[in-house]
Amino acid sequence: MIGKLKGTIEEIGEDHVLVDVHGVCYVAFCSARTLSRIGSAGEAIVLFIETYVREDQLKLFGFMTALEREWFIILQGVQGVGARVALAVLSTLTPSELANAIALQDKTAVSRAPGVGPKVAVRIVTELKNKAPAFAGEASGSIGLKQELGEGVASSAVTDAVSALSNLGYSRDQAANAVAAALRSAGEEADSAQLIRLGLKELAR
Template sequence: MIAGLAGILEDRGTDALVINVGGVSYRVYAPLSTLSAVGEIGSSVRVRTHLHVREDNLTLYGFATERERELFELLIGVNGIGPKAALGLLSVLDPDKLVSAVMAEDVALLTRVPGIGRKTAARLILELKGKLETGPIAMPARGLEGDSQQILAALSSLGYSSIESMEALKAASAEADLPTEEKLRKALQHLAKAF
């Protein structure tokens, strides 16, 4: 599994990036948010990826944030939603708006996305609502205290997924009144034990 790529941006199209990593160029399909977030051609770029495997094709999908990647993986798990439709959803709606639309059962907003009809939007809501209510994607960091936001941001920048980060934060926050640095140290120790 290819979890991410870091290299030089060779080209940017309307739906994909070409990233050169050690002399090998990878075409990485991405939502508009990621396409606009990367730098200029010739600059260093880093994306989190999902490798989609079919019997006749291996396709890389890239994302600027771990949250986008996790949401993409949830979306393609919905019956009738393929990678193209999932990218369309993430291109039209940012992750917060998409999660809010599913939680509010806003079929009208979801059907604004090309390729998403009323039946598909209803299926999306039905299959994702329960997962989003309990999963880390539904819990944006802004609802947490200041030091918790800092710890989640630090863990995310180190490449940990939001699920791993939230579990480590819970473990580190078990003892009250610790300074932020000590909570971060305990979170990292928890993650080291997990592997």
């Protein structure tokens, strides 16, 4: 089982990279996002690897971070999501963006990935909602509030503040981040007007 490759980029294809490890070249299939970040031929590379062994094939899938690899595995636990669709999702959303979308039950964000229809998007945000906090990465600070919003159990002050900021043109994710920051500074007892005011300051930074 291969868990990580450290080597030199030999060639970058449309959906894969060829990695030279001491003269042995490995083909690792990657998301478009990963391929755009790995560099150019001749440069050093480190990829976290998920190895797929089937009766008729052996495939390596490469990721820039262990968190991205974890989401690749987790996504395939959803009915209708195979390796190709999982890579498409990770080509469209970063791990943190995916965790945010799932927490907020944002089916539209997930369905932007090629090959992800409305039904699959619903299954992803529904079935993986309990996974989001553990694999939120840099979004972990606000993921709890986003889950409350997604499940419709957030306080009225928080809901009203996020709605007001969204109506000003900010995405629901941006609005939720700003309100989460406002709550940290103002406290849980802050009313919606205070959260909106502090949220706007946060968004203006």
